Amino acid sequence: MKPFHPAKDFLSLTLQALTPEQPQWQQHGIHAHWLAPGLLELRPAHPAANLEHILLSAGVHGNETAPIEVLSGIVNDLLAGSLPLHARLLVALGNIPAMQAGKRFIDYDMNRLFNGQHASQPQAAEAARAGELEQAAQQFFSRATGPRRHYDLHTAIRGSVFERFAIYPYLHDRQHNREQLMWLAQADIHTVLLHSKPAATFSYFTSQHCQADAFTLELGKARPFGQNDLGRFSGIDKALRQLVSGQPCTAAPYDASQVQLFRASYDLIKHSGDFVLHLADEVENFTALPDGMLIAEDGDIRHIAKGGEERILFPNPRVSIGLRAGIIIAPTTLD
Numbered sequence: 001m002k003p004f005h006p007a008k009d010f011l012s013l014t015l016q017a018l019t020p021e022q023p024q025w026q027q028h029g030i031h032a033h034w035l036a037p038g039l040l041e042l043r044p045a046h047p048a049a050n051l052e053h054i055l056l057s058a059g060v061h062g063n064e065t066a067p068i069e070v071l072s073g074i075v076n077d078l079l080a081g082s083l084p085l086h087a088r089l090l091v092a093l094g095n096i097p098a099m100q101a102g103k104r105f106i107d108y109d110m111n112r113l114f115n116g117q118h119a120s121q122p123q124a125a126e127a128a129r130a131g132e133l134e135q136a137a138q139q140f141f142s143r144a145t146g147p148r149r150h151y152d153l154h155t156a157i158r159g160s161v162f163e164r165f166a167i168y169p170y171l172h173d174r175q176h177n178r179e180q181l182m183w184l185a186q187a188d189i190h191t192v193l194l195h196s197k198p199a200a201t202f203s204y205f206t207s208q209h210c211q212a213d214a215f216t217l218e219l220g221k222a223r224p225f226g227q228n229d230l231g232r233f234s235g236i237d238k239a240l241r242q243l244v245s246g247q248p249c250t251a252a253p254y255d256a257s258q259v260q261l262f263r264a265s266y267d268l269i270k271h272s273g274d275f276v277l278h279l280a281d282e283v284e285n286f287t288a289l290p291d292g293m294l295i296a297e298d299g300d301i302r303h304i305a306k307g308g309e310e311r312i313l314f315p316n317p318r319v320s321i322g323l324r325a326g327i328i329i330a331p332t333t334l335d
């Protein structure tokens with residue numbers, strides 16, 4: 001098998017729409033399978049028992065470049081033999097045309113097209129790719145014989161009161177996994193939003209349909225390629241490197257003081273072109289909303305903050321009609 005060309009790293013191959021001459025090859029004790037552009041499966045050539053099965057994704061939003069660089073660095077070090085692999089790993093760089101264009105998306109937000117929603121937007125450039133990512137994830141996890149994890153790495157449009165945070169998809173009847181919460185804490189992610197309903201996101205899809213411990217990770221502010229301070233991503237970089245190389249996890253028993261939890265109360269939906277958000281563009285994620293504050297209006301609908309403990313997440317009045325223009329959240333504890 002022809003080795004991965006060392007001068008062409010995973011990211012540049014993906015951005016240039018190049019593929020290795022052979023889709024499957026072995027190097028440094030790793031069996032690599034290039035499934036499609038930006039979709040690479042790696043496993044130890046001689047796997048130990050009880051491997052973890054880990055999906056790492058980034059670039060579902062094309063302009064969220066730091067997580068793409070983090071994952072590309074991990075893949076390159078695995079293939080160069082400088083980072084050992086003791087897991088089955090699927091790495092997915094999501095929206096390649098949007099990455100090339102430096103945009104969040106081309107036609108339609110890809111993270112609203114999972115869970116089958118791609119079928120409702122067949123004309124969108126993102127639809128087929130969302131279906132391809134779903135299929136790759138399902139095939140990958142269908143062959144899993146041990147723990148399944150999915151971390152979908154993002155950065156946010158706005159700054160944030162809490163710089164890094166995780167989003168835990170709605171679990172229906174499953175319990176929140178406290179070991180996962182402590183793993184996030186040792187990755188320097190101490191704030192977690194618990195979703196309260198199904199969503200069309202990649203992490204909800206793998207949580208619900210692949211039974212993975214799945215999270216969307218928001219790791220900082222979105223910046224173009226070349227403008228990231230990757231030092232601010234060292235917590236997740238180190239934690240993922242330890243995870244894929246099978247180093248013993250140093251996460252402690254569950255300690256509620258390490259994890260600040262919020263629960264989604266309701267979404268601000270943009271129902272029409274009359275939608276007005278009464279928050280300035282500089283307002284950060286997790287900004288507190290004083291009791292009685294008018295948050296948003298849409299025709300006859302008025303959203304008013306209640307109780308003084310609510311906060312705003314992902315305020316964005318520029319989304320397409322029908323989509324979420326923000327989430328109202330409130331502090332919570334585990335059941």
Ligand SMILES: O=C(O)CCC(=O)N[C@@H](CCC(=O)O)C(=O)O
Binds near residue numbers: 111167201203
């Ligand atoms: O900064 C923003 O306004 C959006 C950041 C972002 O892309 N967040 C994800 C969260 C996905 C989830 O709820 O799990 C998204 O909106 O897709």
Ligand SMILES: [Zn+2]
Binds near residue numbers: 064156
């Ligand atoms: Zn994103």
